[in-house]
Amino acid sequence: MARSYRFTHAITRRPCAAIVEGLRAVDTGAPDLATFQQHHADYVTALKSTGALVTELSEMEDFPDSVFVEDAALCLPELAIAMRPGAPSRSGEAARMRPVLEGFYGEVATIKGPGTIEGGDILVTEREILVGRSARTDAEGIAEMSEIVTPFGYTVREVHTPPGVLHFKTDCSLLDEETILATNRLAASGCFDGYRVIETAEGEEACANAIRFNNLVLFPAGFPKTLEKLLASGYEVQRIGNSEAAKLDGGMSCLSLRFSPNT
Ligand code: CIR
Numbered sequence: 001m002a003r004s005y006r007f008t009h010a011i012t013r014r015p016c017a018a019i020v021e022g023l024r025a026v027d028t029g030a031p032d033l034a035t036f037q038q039h040h041a042d043y044v045t046a047l048k049s050t051g052a053l054v055t056e057l058s059e060m061e062d063f064p065d066s067v068f069v070e071d072a073a074l075c076l077p078e079l080a081i082a083m084r085p086g087a088p089s090r091s092g093e094a095a096r097m098r099p100v101l102e103g104f105y106g107e108v109a110t111i112k113g114p115g116t117i118e119g120g121d122i123l124v125t126e127r128e129i130l131v132g133r134s135a136r137t138d139a140e141g142i143a144e145m146s147e148i149v150t151p152f153g154y155t156v157r158e159v160h161t162p163p164g165v166l167h168f169k170t171d172c173s174l175l176d177e178e179t180i181l182a183t184n185r186l187a188a189s190g191c192f193d194g195y196r197v198i199e200t201a202e203g204e205e206a207c208a209n210a211i212r213f214n215n216l217v218l219f220p221a222g223f224p225k226t227l228e229k230l231l232a233s234g235y236e237v238q239r240i241g242n243s244e245a246a247k248l249d250g251g252m253s254c255l256s257l258r259f260s261p262n263t
């Protein structure tokens with residue numbers, strides 16, 4: 001069935017000028033808007049090339065990090081859930097995403113709190129939903145999400161994001177039903193036991209955040225050794241520039257919500 005990587009739809013949001021004020025763990029300089037816009041356009045083109053319908057939302061200047069739409073929601077076939085971001089400057093993003101989701105779903109649930117949870121910490125695989133505790137996602141947030149999805153037959157497994165890593169998916173990506181791309185530091189925790197793991201090459205940990213989207217793996221440019229591993233395993237890889245999003249700790253998964261709503 002491959003519901004974990006076959007999608008009919010995606011939602012993206014154009015990067016706004018305020019992106020220069022986006023959150024970052026380490027300041028390596030502000031992203032260049034024009035370059036970000038070009039990378040983003042390439043990303044959207046790649047999503048569309050798989051046949052998916054991509055809804056491109058307009059810039060939201062009051063939220064510098066709003067290009068990273070993944071954190072605002074979790075989209076499953078049966079329902080969407082508006083998240084409750086742990087970063088104060090991002091907490092309003094989920095409410096702004098809600099009406100968009102209502103255009104696709106009959107049911108949109110909301111994480112009400114007091115816990116927090118961001119989409120970047122959630123990896124949906126064919127058999128379970130892994131959620132990494134992080135500085136943004138806490139046990140209460142995971143418990144509330146779990147209560148919402150369990151009646152639909154989902155199994156939620158709480159795991160840990162490595163210290164100092166923004167989100168769980170900063171360090172891993174789903175490649176297919178059985179296979180995860182992950183950094184060694186995350187795979188070493190044992191959280192992917194039972195899956196096939198392809199580890200990022202040494203020194204290329206920053207490319208662990210990729211996405212499988214239909215036939216393609218969208219993968220950040222500039223990581224040749226890991227790219228070689230993916231190609232050798234038979235994946236169809238599309239490289240996308242990520243230099244500007246990376247300055248804000250963002251990657252391929254953060255830039256879209258991907259889903260196939262049951263209608
Ligand atoms: C943030 O710190 O929230 C943004 N600068 C980056 C968010 C990246 N999102 C993701 O990994 N899902």
